[in-house]
Amino acid sequence: MPQNPNVVNNNNLEIRSKRKTGSWTWAALAIALLFAFPILSVISAGIATKSDVWDHLVSTVLKNYLINTSILALGVGLLVAIIGTSTAWLVTMCRFPGQRFFEWALILPLAVPAYVMAYTYTDFLQVSGPVQVLIRDIFSIEFKEYWFPEVRSIGGAILMLSLVLYPYVYMLARAAFLEQSVCALEVSRTLGCNAWESFFRVALPLARPAIIAGTSLALMETLADFGTVSFFGVQTFTTGIMNAWENMGDLAAARQLSTYLLLFILTVFVLEKVSRGKSKYHHATNRYQNLPEYQLRGFKKYLALCACALPLTLGFILPALILIDMTISLGDEQFGTKFFKLAFNSFTLAAITAVIAVIIGVLLAYTNRMQPNVISKWATRIAAMGYAVPGTVVAIGTLFPLAILDNSFDAWMRATFDISTGLLLTGSITALVFAYLVRFLAVSLNTVETGLGKIRPSMEDASRTLGLGPLRTLWQVHIPIMSGSLMTAGLVVFVDVMKELPATLVMRPFNFDTLAVHAYNLASDERLSESSTASLTIVLVGILPLILLTRAISKSRAGSQ
Secondary structure: OOHHHHHHHHHHHHHHHOOOHHHHHHHHHHHHHHHHHHHHHHHHHHHHOOHHHHHHHHHOOHHHHHHHHHHHHHHHHHHHHHHHHHHHHHHHHHEOOOOHHHHOOOOOOHHHOHHHHHHHHHHHHHHHHHHHHHHHHHOOOOOOOOOOOOOHHHHHHHHHHHHHHHHHHHHHHHHHHHHHHHHHHHHHHOOOOOOHHHHHHHHHHHHHHHHHHHHHHHHHHHEEEEEEHHHHOOOHHHHHHHHHHHOOOHHHHHHHHHHHHHHHHHHHHHHHHHHOOOOOOOOOOOOOOOOOOEEEOOOHHHHHOOOHHHHHHHHHHHHHHHHHHHHOOOOOOOOOOOHHHHHHHHHHHHHHHHHHHHHHHHHHHHHHHHHEEEEEEEEHHHHHHHHHHHHHHHHHHHHHHHHHHHHHHHHHHHHHHHOOOOOOOOOOOHHHHHHHHHHHHHHHOOOOOOOOHHHOOHHHHHHOOOOOOHHHHHHHHHHHHHHHHHHHHHHHHHHHHHOOOHHHHHOOOOOOOOOOOHOOOOOOOOOHHHHHHHHHHHHHHHHHHHHHHHHHHOOOOOOOO
């Protein structure tokens, strides 16, 4: 009886992985532990060390940190789930004016960092801003004679973060709706369900894992945010960590706060896993038929248009127009040599990190493919856990061990050769790039694994018959095939590094600033118009990879055009 060739190939892969000495696996584990060390050092130091400042924080502000962080997470989680899920369903299953445009445009707010959104709307909605000036002119009233919501509040922070993070839910929910089985939706229609009943009874439960996953990603970004909550004066764990580190000068207290924040994040992970339970979601055989489309008519099509236009307008179009106007009319007085130096610093950091992240992601993913054992699988999980850790925590966990290494090496060089090496790691961008890699390696790894998973195992067998070893197979066969995935991984990491603020604030070398730091410093000094030039540059850089991601989602359903 002839054997299934795919089964044979998989068996060959298993045989090769067992025959190997495990050098690739152990190397992957070493890399994973290296990138996990900053997080583990924070946890161990936070548990072991004691601090007088910590006792003061516990008795005064720790309760506020916990309450505000919980309110922020709850508010953002609820809003992004509602906005992302509803817009994903409308553009996927319904037909209305502008539907094709919104399919890709709704992802654009992800290019706007939350802190840039905060600066933009503060300038737009403040007392001297155009909105309140227009209100006073129209109604002929003076300031304090009317009520106007305060944007610099926890409610404002929830709104800003929700407007830029809902695309996480939108992307995953839309991909889930695109992949859903047609037969389940057809059965609901034969039972008399209209579009909304099919959504609530069938499509929504099937897409629940994707919606929860997208909401979890948004919550991770919310808990990691520093620029928005700091600018709005909201006391959270991230602002507390930075305050303990910079203002109080107490590293031990910062580590203990970081440990509590990690416990908070772990709680979110556990709740996400528990919410899924043991439910299984399977597709039926008609997955690749054309999905049923609901043609909206009358006022319904205008409601759908408004439902999609509102988050896009508030989350991208309006902030982009405000930034463009401020940049043209006022802008950064230092635009010129200094600005280009800042841009060069940002691009250099982002490019170096993106290249290294892709290389490491390829090595880890390829090891897990060639030697799929428990160690290699755990190595990839350990290496990816940094994405769930805020930049402030990563920075503190990275800075202290590397500073000890720097000082020890310098002392040894002085004693042995009477030469001072200075701070080789923490005094250069090396430590900063390492912190970025700890934070964003998961982004590269997940994208590379997806691209590598689409390559059949028969490729390894064919290359082996031609005398190619694992490295040459990777270089000559796999990398050309998954070049698109590698490009996407690099671009996403590049944009994430461009937007990263807290880790850069803590770890940047002396007299070394980036566009994100420059925008934050100007906004903190209430020079909002001047911060617009750097902010607009960050937004523009983030648009290209988002367009590529949108096209990838649109093609995720087999047979799609």
